[in-house]
Amino acid sequence: MELLKQQWLLPEISYQERHQQLAALGKALFFDSNLSIDFSTSCATCHKPDQAWADGQATATGLKNKTLRRATPSIINTAYSLTFMWDGRSPSLEHQALMPIFNPEEMGLNADLLVKRIEQNPSYSELFDAAFDSNDITIHKVGLAIAEFERTIVSRNTRFDRWLKGDKNAMTLEEREGFRLFLDGQKSGCINCHNPPNFTDHGFHNIGLAKLEGQSADLGRFNQTPLNIMKGAFKTPSLRGTPLTAPYFHNGSANTLEEVVDHYQDGILAKENLSPSLINITLSQEDKSKLVAFLKTLQ
Numbered sequence: 001m002e003l004l005k006q007q008w009l010l011p012e013i014s015y016q017e018r019h020q021q022l023a024a025l026g027k028a029l030f031f032d033s034n035l036s037i038d039f040s041t042s043c044a045t046c047h048k049p050d051q052a053w054a055d056g057q058a059t060a061t062g063l064k065n066k067t068l069r070r071a072t073p074s075i076i077n078t079a080y081s082l083t084f085m086w087d088g089r090s091p092s093l094e095h096q097a098l099m100p101i102f103n104p105e106e107m108g109l110n111a112d113l114l115v116k117r118i119e120q121n122p123s124y125s126e127l128f129d130a131a132f133d134s135n136d137i138t139i140h141k142v143g144l145a146i147a148e149f150e151r152t153i154v155s156r157n158t159r160f161d162r163w164l165k166g167d168k169n170a171m172t173l174e175e176r177e178g179f180r181l182f183l184d185g186q187k188s189g190c191i192n193c194h195n196p197p198n199f200t201d202h203g204f205h206n207i208g209l210a211k212l213e214g215q216s217a218d219l220g221r222f223n224q225t226p227l228n229i230m231k232g233a234f235k236t237p238s239l240r241g242t243p244l245t246a247p248y249f250h251n252g253s254a255n256t257l258e259e260v261v262d263h264y265q266d267g268i269l270a271k272e273n274l275s276p277s278l279i280n281i282t283l284s285q286e287d288k289s290k291l292v293a294f295l296k297t298l299q
Contacts, residue, residue: 004183005164007196010156013079018131019148025127026149029142034117035101037108038063043100043146046072052244052299053153058252062105069218071252076241079151082202086234086250087221097146098139111139118142155240160297171297178294181287185279188291189264192277199239199298205275206232208268209249220250231273243299257292 015023029035033042046060047053053075055061060068070086078084078093090096100106101114109117118124118137125135132141160179162170171179182190195201204221212219212232221233234250248254254263265281265288268274283291 009161009164010077010080010154010197012156013151013154015152021127022131022145022148023152024149025124025131026145026147028124028127029118029146030149032121034121035107035109035114036063037113041107043097046100046106047075052076052241054245056246058247060106062103063108066105068105070250071247073237074241074245075150075153076155077153077198077238079154080198081200081238083204083235087224088204088235089224093147093150094140094143097150098143101142114139114142155298158240158298160294163297172293174290175293175297178290178292181283181291182294187281188283188287189277189279189281190291192279193236193275194239200236203236204230204233205236205277206230206234206270206273207249207264207278208270208274209251209253209263211270212272218251228273229275232270233273233275239295240298243296257295258288261288261291 030043030047033039033045035042041063046055048055055072057072059070060072062068073086081093084090084093084096085099090099101109102111115137124137128137128141129135131145159170159175163176181188182194185191193201193203193205204225206220206229210218210232217232219231221230221235224230242248243257246255246257248257248260249263254260259267261283264278265283268278
């Protein structure tokens, strides 16, 4: 068990002074609603610090209160991520950081206007100079800065982490038994996709959330990787912080962790192109309660 515990410990990320200055610039940009076409929306509008860096909605709200088709993912532990966006269409965190700014449904700027808006705020000159030894503003630098700030949003001191490090009182017996269930790939199946140390395999899976019918169907990863197994497949999210990020799934269709667990046992209605990592599970109500109790230690 001790060796197993070590596999789940997230490595510490150290920041040199230059990285701290870059993150300071990124923080200013992240919270700046001037970076949207109508001055109404910042990155933090959807990634709210008091909502575990998500937004608490089933799916995101865009410009002019338009309801978007996918949930806002939390940015907790993106420093450890290898894939970005629900469908993985962004190759890096730096690239992903710019996508909402340029998306006409989200923040709606173009590259020239983004630079112009930043240049109009004199406080940015000093921040860019501290981060880059130059106050020249470029799109590349904006992406670098926002991504660096996002990498500072880290969860690695939960009750689960403290238990891993030797605090025997950090988790109850029920929670520890829930962790053992989580690790049982034949009984709960959780571990098949939610791997150590960040509770994700960085992959894409169709977990049977919705039938893919009509032109409006969200095909997920299939749009990047046109294989049948990728139809309706979406990124495996990290579970760290997950007790605070309801609703769940890419379409916000589960309101509670209990509903998430129930989905895998009784709620899979769309059976075509299901991920081979899914298994048929039969959990007692007691097992489900233990599993949810464990998941609640991850905040």
